[in-house]
Amino acid sequence: MLLTIDVGNTNITFGIFDGKTLITTFRMTTKLLRTSDEYGVSILDLLERNQIAGADVKNVITASVVPDVMHSLNNAIVKYFGITPIIVGPGIKTGIRVVTENPKQIGADRIVDAAGAYALYGGPVLVLDFGTATTYDLVDASGAFVAGVTAPGIRISAKALWEDAAKLPKIEIRKPSSILAQETISSMQAGLVYGQIGQTEYIVKQMIAESHYENVKVVATGGLGRIIANETDCIDVYDPNLTLSGLRLIFEKQK
Numbered sequence: 001m002l003l004t005i006d007v008g009n010t011n012i013t014f015g016i017f018d019g020k021t022l023i024t025t026f027r028m029t030t031k032l033l034r035t036s037d038e039y040g041v042s043i044l045d046l047l048e049r050n051q052i053a054g055a056d057v058k059n060v061i062t063a064s065v066v067p068d069v070m071h072s073l074n075n076a077i078v079k080y081f082g083i084t085p086i087i088v089g090p091g092i093k094t095g096i097r098v099v100t101e102n103p104k105q106i107g108a109d110r111i112v113d114a115a116g117a118y119a120l121y122g123g124p125v126l127v128l129d130f131g132t133a134t135t136y137d138l139v140d141a142s143g144a145f146v147a148g149v150t151a152p153g154i155r156i157s158a159k160a161l162w163e164d165a166a167k168l169p170k171i172e173i174r175k176p177s178s179i180l181a182q183e184t185i186s187s188m189q190a191g192l193v194y195g196q197i198g199q200t201e202y203i204v205k206q207m208i209a210e211s212h213y214e215n216v217k218v219v220a221t222g223g224l225g226r227i228i229a230n231e232t233d234c235i236d237v238y239d240p241n242l243t244l245s246g247l248r249l250i251f252e253k254q255k
Helices: 036-049 067-081 108-121 154-164 184-211 225-229 242-253
Strands: 002-007 011-018 021-029 059-064 125-130 133-139 144-152 217-221
Touching (some): 133 184, 144 154, 217 242
């Protein structure tokens, strides 16, 4: 089995593949600092709770945008699984050519999403990831990563509201029953969700228009992506496991 690990700013997401089939996923928070032993024991325990033995894991591939956790996490994989993980970075075959002005500035997670979307849905493809940041990445028909937009994610926007405005409370992020809000909580929810929908539709429309590409497939992923995808016609596919699938596809290219 293959263990795929996506280290994001908010969560570390793990996926177990048996061949091309995603068997299970689980998460742990990124911001809690852990030793290699704590990572190792936690991962083994989560695998066991999903009826998977640690010995069944034969390969590991990781993509990370949080360098601070990588030393302990990598040591945990080596110590508890006896495996040296593949790390997505320079020199790794991904199937994607980055042709932006400074390719080294493109995060591993965005490359993985682009690789997954291009392999699964073809190109040109516009990949939207609703994570800590909301990213919009354009891949052309040949598999070249040609442009990307980075915007504040919904949670970042929500946190700014309740941390910087003294009388605004922490709220659940969800679509309210109407945009015509009549009290504080639903007014915040309306601003966050409908604001994100409007941003999404405009950026998608503008990126496609300026690229002059035809038949662009728009693929979304990320924890809050389903809320947005359900409310707009500009997103063709919502794939919650796109990053994990991209990691699997990249792993297969290293064979």
